Amino acid sequence: MSDLHAWQRLYLGATSSPLQPLHHPLLRRHGIRLSIKRDDLLHPRLSGNKWRKLKYVLRQALTERATGLLSFGGAWSNHLHALAAAGRELGLPTVGIVRGEPASAANPTLSDAAAWGMALRFVSRQDYRRRQDPDWLATLAADYPGHYLIPEGGSTGLALPGVAELWRELPAADELILPVASGGTLAGLIEARPAGTRLTGYAVLKGAGWLAETIGDLCPAALADAGWRLRLEHHGGGYAKCPAEDRRRILELATALAVPLEPVYSGKAMLGLFRDIEAGCYPSGSSLIFLHTGGLQGARGGL
Structure with a gap:
């Protein structure tokens, strides 16, 4: 827990x-x-500015009793890498919405994230552009109930x-x-x-x-x-x-x-x-x- x-x-x-x-x-x-x-x-594992940016985001997610964390990034995303590590440390499941092809899952960044428990969901560049679209975010929230949604890069x-x-x-x-x-x-x-x-x-x-x-x-x-x-x-x-x-x-x-x-x-x-x-x-x-x-x-x- x-x-x-x-x-x-x-x-x-x-x-x-x-x-x-x-x-x-x-x-x-x-x-x-x-x-x-x-x-x-x-x-x-939580490298550099990601450690600082996620500090109070993670605390808020825990305060709200989130059942998981969800965010966005490219195939080499430092943010998703750090979020997966944080989720493992905190005992929270993580989901990464990844811009790119499933073949990218073999790269070192996403391999680490998956090993730390992050579920990877690959989307097209066209879909990825909708990452701030309220309708798409509502769909993701329904797909992953209880998950705390974090913007790309943790910039909130x-x-x-x-x-x-x-x-x-x-x-x-x-x-x-x-x-x-x-x-x-x-x-x-x-x-x-x-x-x-x-x-x-x-x-x-x-x-x-x-x-x-x-x-x-x-x-x-x-x-x-x-x-x-x-x-x-x-x-x-x-x-x-x-x-x-x-x-x-x-x-x-x-x-x-x-x-x-x-x-x-x-x-x-x-x-x-x-x-x-x-x-x-x-x-x-x-x-x-x-x-x-x-x-x-x-x-x-x-x-």
């Missing part, structure tokens, strides 16, 4: 992730001080407080840098942003002009906050796409910085940051912190 005691064991005994200074010739040349917040080390209003707690673990800095996909992590950080620290999100998806509106929906305070921005030019061709030259440079950065990076989220954002530093987008003397949002499990498939 799942209960809040399991949630307390999962969250309340955890320690914060380490902050690691980074060294690179480009940083010295441009007078930039850069550290990385290693949220990839928060939990062995309940995700914001867990993300906002990150600020308690950070020293003062001029700017916090992070990769952005569904927008929930950036929205949570904007909601509690200290006045002296700006936020820059590097979009990892192509055509992400809609992100600002989504972030505003999640965090209305963002609409009047001039202390954050999105960089939309470093998507590498689209979500989970990464040209060979970018892959090579991400690997070089990971080696030089002594930090594991993958080419979907943190690797792509780190490469974008270094390109922007080289282009002079960050003033000399700036103190920056990069948020590693995890997702290293996805690199097992050669993404």
